[in-house]
Amino acid sequence: MVLAQLGGSISRAIQQMSNATIIDEKVLNECLNEITRALLQSDVQFKLVRDMQTNIKKIVNLDDLAAGHNKRKIIQQAIFNELCKMLDPGKPAFTPKKGKTSVVMFVGLQGSGKTTTCTKYAYYHQKKGWKPALVCADTYMESDPVKIAVEGVERFKKENCDLIIVDTSGRHKQEAALFEEMRQVSEATKPDLVIFVMDSSIGQAAFDQAQAFKQSVAVGAVIVTKMDGHAKGGGALSAVAATKSPVIFIGTGEHMDEFEVFDVKPFVSRLLGMGDWSGFMDKIHEVVPMDQQPELLQKLSEGNFTLRIMYEQFQNILKMGPIGQVFSMLPGFSAELMPKGREKESQAKIKRYMTMMDSMTNEELDSSNPKLMNESRMMRIARGSGRHIREVMEMMEEYKRLAKIWSKMKGLKIPKKGEMSALSRNMNAQHMSKVLPPQMLKQIGGMGGLQNLMKQMGSTKDMMGMFGGGGDK
Numbered sequence: 001m002v003l004a005q006l007g008g009s010i011s012r013a014i015q016q017m018s019n020a021t022i023i024d025e026k027v028l029n030e031c032l033n034e035i036t037r038a039l040l041q042s043d044v045q046f047k048l049v050r051d052m053q054t055n056i057k058k059i060v061n062l063d064d065l066a067a068g069h070n071k072r073k074i075i076q077q078a079i080f081n082e083l084c085k086m087l088d089p090g091k092p093a094f095t096p097k098k099g100k101t102s103v104v105m106f107v108g109l110q111g112s113g114k115t116t117t118c119t120k121y122a123y124y125h126q127k128k129g130w131k132p133a134l135v136c137a138d139t140y141m142e143s144d145p146v147k148i149a150v151e152g153v154e155r156f157k158k159e160n161c162d163l164i165i166v167d168t169s170g171r172h173k174q175e176a177a178l179f180e181e182m183r184q185v186s187e188a189t190k191p192d193l194v195i196f197v198m199d200s201s202i203g204q205a206a207f208d209q210a211q212a213f214k215q216s217v218a219v220g221a222v223i224v225t226k227m228d229g230h231a232k233g234g235g236a237l238s239a240v241a242a243t244k245s246p247v248i249f250i251g252t253g254e255h256m257d258e259f260e261v262f263d264v265k266p267f268v269s270r271l272l273g274m275g276d277w278s279g280f281m282d283k284i285h286e287v288v289p290m291d292q293q294p295e296l297l298q299k300l301s302e303g304n305f306t307l308r309i310m311y312e313q314f315q316n317i318l319k320m321g322p323i324g325q326v327f328s329m330l331p332g333f334s335a336e337l338m339p340k341g342r343e344k345e346s347q348a349k350i351k352r353y354m355t356m357m358d359s360m361t362n363e364e365l366d367s368s369n370p371k372l373m374n375e376s377r378m379m380r381i382a383r384g385s386g387r388h389i390r391e392v393m394e395m396m397e398e399y400k401r402l403a404k405i406w407s408k409m410k411g412l413k414i415p416k417k418g419e420m421s422a423l424s425r426n427m428n429a430q431h432m433s434k435v436l437p438p439q440m441l442k443q444i445g446g447m448g449g450l451q452n453l454m455k456q457m458g459s460t461k462d463m464m465g466m467f468g469g470g471g472d473k
């Protein structure tokens with residue numbers, strides 16, 4: 001099961017449960033069994049899934065649910081926390097420092113994408129002004145890989161490279177020989193960090209494979225590749241558990257820049273279709289041309305999400321490319337609606353929407369009042385664009401949903417370029433209280449509770465991630 005589907009299945013299971021009139025143990029168990037099935041189908045290791053189920057049962061208090069608290073949010077929160085826990089081994093990976101020499105060794109099986117990932121990793125740092133170097137000790141049946149690795153590292157140290165990446169072999173006739181060679185390269189080059197590269201589509205084998213590598217060398221971080229297309233994501237969770245090391249990047253395609261820093265909370269937020277405001281705001285700065293940014297953010301902060309804004313953003317997004325990435329960050333546009341690997345369909349849908357909007361009047365495009373769009377106008381637009389009225393209605397529904405979510409941005413201070421997470425910093429409890437759904441605010445203990453919580457957490461960014469960025473869906 002691909003990640004987007006996993007998120008969808010979990011959300012559906014929670015939704016079904018919260019539709020039940022009475023939440024008793026049976027209903028909760030059914031919901032958890034559904035989630036368990038979804039996780040297993042996504043190749044999360046059985047033991048991890050079982051532990052998660054036990055933990056959620058411990059956390060979720062049935063009395064709270066019976067008392068009419070927001071059941072969906074309580075369960076969703078518990079699942080959110082458990083998934084985060086699975087992906088967060090509790091200690092960060094070694095982080096190389098620019099200007100100071102670090103040796104980073106890559107290990108992983110043949111075909112896992114190791115060599116590609118070494119290059120992406122080097123390129124990622126080079127773009128940020130580092131001086132990386134790549135030592136290819138990935139010499140199958142030729143020369144002495146240990147000697148090559150040592151000589152390479154020495155040479156690049158002399159050349160003042162600050163990030164020396166050692167690529168090791170991933171193939172051997174004998175598994176034992178592969179691990180022995182890896183151990184020797186590690187001993188000889190003394191890496192500051194060993195990164196285990198894993199193909200996300202290896203399924204249930206992830207845990208054992210990761211563990212085997214960890215037992216031979218001191219794996220300190222994981223990079224999961226091929227998260228695009230048909231990738232199964234569950235293996236990532238298993239690899240973290242097996243190596244007790246965090247995932248630091250994910251590979252999302254064959255190209256050099258299809259490489260993303262991995263952040264647990266936004267990832268899980270997106271996975272559960274909860275959206276990720278901070279990531280989305282970062283994306284706005286990437287996607288929306290500089291000269292349009294202040295105006296757009298101003299309009300959004302005034303709560304005016306018009307059809308024209310939607311149109312312009314569609315335009316920008318089509319120009320920019322990886323549409324799925326942007327939309328999955330936008331609360332409301334869950335990964336299920338804009339699934340990765342189905343970008344073409346999503347793109348076609350957006351183009352359809354834009355054609356329909358081309359048949360609208362300026363007044364309609366610039367109004368944030370969807371009531372203007374009555375049935376006769378919708379018929380005209382459908383005729384004008386050669387589409388069915390059903391499609392116009394569908395687009396309007398999409399618009400209303402987005403506008404509702406965006407309306408929560410009203411009154412927020414506008415972050416400046418380069419301080420995206422400052423969206424959160426800029427917000428005080430007052431703002432947060434506007435953004436959060438009222439039931440959730442009550443659950444936290446009103447304004448007082450919110451202020452306390454914000455103090456404890458230190459930053460509202462975490463809260464945004466935790467609560468799905470304030471989108472009340």
Ligand SMILES: Nc1nc2c(ncn2[C@@H]2O[C@H](COP(=O)(O)OP(=O)(O)OP(=O)(O)O)[C@@H](O)[C@H]2O)c(=O)[nH]1
Nearest residue numbers: 110111112113114115116170225226251252253254
């Ligand atoms: N779709 C996709 N393909 C990837 C990604 N990363 C690597 N690949 C592809 O996976 C294949 C194997 O990648 P390599 O980098 O050669 O793998 P390796 O682990 O170094 O394998 P050996 O060099 O043979 O040991 C290549 O076709 C890459 O283009 C990714 O994130 N997404």
